Amino acid sequence: MQHDEFGLIRLLTGDRQQADGMRSQGVVVGIGDDAAVTALSPGMQLVASCDTMTEGIHFLPVTMRDEDIGFKAMASNISDMAAMGAKARYALVALSLPKDADTEQIRRIYAGLYECADLFGVAVIGGDTTSTRGGIVLTVTILGEVPAGRALLRSGAKPGDAVFVTGPLGGSAAGLSYLLHRGTDAALWGELPAETAELVRAHTRPLPQAAAGELLQRTGLCRALNDISDGLASEAAEIAEASGVGLLIAEEKLPLAEGLRACAEKLAADPLEWVLYGGEDYQLLGTAAEADLAALREAFSGEGLPLHVIGRVTAAGEGVRLQRPDGTVQPLPKRGYNHFAAK
Ligand SMILES: Nc1ncnc2c1ncn2[C@@H]1O[C@H](COP(=O)(O)OP(=O)(O)OP(=O)(O)O)[C@@H](O)[C@H]1O
Ligand SMILES: Cc1ncc(C[n+]2csc(CCOP(=O)(O)O)c2C)c(N)n1
Ligand SMILES: [Mg+2]
Ligand SMILES: [Mg+2]
Ligand SMILES: [Mg+2]
Incomplete structure (x- = not known):
């Protein structure tokens, strides 16, 4: 790894945090403080979930390119918002990396992650970066919104549907x-x-x-x-x-x-x-x-x-x-x- 933890965070997120773009997405405080602050839309409820991609379980070098890993981690999370009838708005990205991880590989993973986020209008507003003694683990937490009381649940099916x-x-x-x-x-x-x-x-x-x-x-x-x-x-x-x-x-x-x-x-x-x-x-x-x-x-x-x-x-x-x-x-x-x- 050519960077320390803080340099890596800056490298991955630095040029994505322009105030204008973030503000237009309702981000009041983005990456760089202890937590993000976002505006809440009136009449909406918060919908939240997270899903993980683990090296060796969800992907192998022969199955996914680095960009694909990031794209799919974001996609699977947006899918859970869709499954609630919600619109995905914000994401937090937790990344655990082996100490000798290749910075360019991590950059490519992030390029795919941002590609998917941009496609679906999701703003990355924070995350966490740690080392691990195992393989790469990438967890995205997704925050979305739905008009109050209108989330689609698994529990409403009726005989005859x-x-x-x-x-x-x-x-x-x-x-x-x-x-x-x-x-x-x-x-x-x-x-x-x-x-x-x-x-x-x-x-x-x-x-x-x-x-x-x-x-x-x-x-x-x-x-x-x-x-x-x-x-x-x-x-x-x-x-x-x-x-x-x-x-x-x-x-x-x-x-x-x-x-x-x-x-x-x-x-x-x-x-x-x-x-x-x-x-x-x-x-x-x-x-x-x-x-x-x-x-x-x-x-x-x-x-x-x-x-x-x-x-x-x-x-x-x-x-x-x-x-x-x-x-x-x-x-x-x-x-x-x-x-x-x-x-
Ligand atoms: N470790 C955990 N702690 C608390 N809640 C959890 C934990 N793991 C899963 N859940 C919750 O359990 C429920 C079902 O989670 P599950 O991961 O099976 O659904 P999913 O994300 O739709 O499926 P998949 O992970 O296969 O995409 C969700 O409400 C999820 O937030
Ligand atoms: C190398 C390799 N072997 C097997 C699979 C298949 N697979 C892994 S996790 C999962 C369920 C969804 O994940 P989760 O339940 O964590 O959301 C499936 C179908 C794969 N993707 N890559
Ligand atoms: Mg599962
Ligand atoms: Mg899950
Ligand atoms: Mg699901």
Whole structure:
């Protein structure tokens, strides 16, 4: 490391703290004091969460470029704001680095982080920088706002509701699988076959569904919402548990990421595994009353956003189930990414 802790903070954040830009985003005191101070918009409630990216768990040198690490750390956090129907406003970034970390690598991670923040209008207002005896750990805390009382929860689904997702599934897991199989040759980064590039992009540069989340909030037609980090089956179970309902998902209606089947064939994998249990797609999974579906579809198409109905909400006792293409119905286990699952 060529810098001390304070030099590194200045290097990463210095040219981003122009008073004008920050003030226009409601930042009263930005980076440089003991804490940040921001204005609160009248009539809004604060929405807050944090998500971490850990070297070896969320990324490896063969799966993510440095810029991708920063981009995805920010994206996964903005996704949780979208899943609440909130608009992401501010972020705090906690960075733990090995003592011998390369300053240029950290700069690249930050370049990706800022790229995503700028794309979604998020101001980085602070953070923390420490050394660690392990690998890189990057935690983003995100602060957003939602009109008072209008946050979208996991707990509002009702039997008879339609279940929807906001975009294609399985892409991230397919991209990850491809990257892991491709091995360790970093020189191959520029030579991705076109049909696989989008899958890799879904893994390395997921786009949080911020517009869809805010639209769902504005329409008032969404009853339950969650974002897909651990996998569709796992997030569906979270809605079912929180709402005290069951969910019936129709396999035939699941929107597959483009190129998914071809990639699965190449890797001798099951595309449905990626779609149901892969995770990190960062699409939104939600429910809406059947009677509101036409209005919801219209609102989405009005904004050029896709909306896929993939099933319906049932009674609690029925659990989360999958209807196969042949019509048979089977339980959909709450399987997906679990940090502490036995190996
Ligand atoms: N260590 C912790 N201390 C306090 N609250 C926590 C902790 N870890 C998670 N939570 C809270 O538990 C709830 C569920 O967190 P979880 O991380 O599973 O959701 P998520 O962020 O949507 O999913 P993912 O992390 O897979 O993206 C959230 O309200 C979160 O703030
Ligand atoms: C090298 C490598 N191996 C496996 C994975 C898959 N993965 C890791 S964490 C996670 C769930 C989301 O994280 P969290 O629950 O912490 O938000 C998933 C699907 C990966 N990204 N990179
Ligand atoms: Mg989390
Ligand atoms: Mg979430
Ligand atoms: Mg998780």
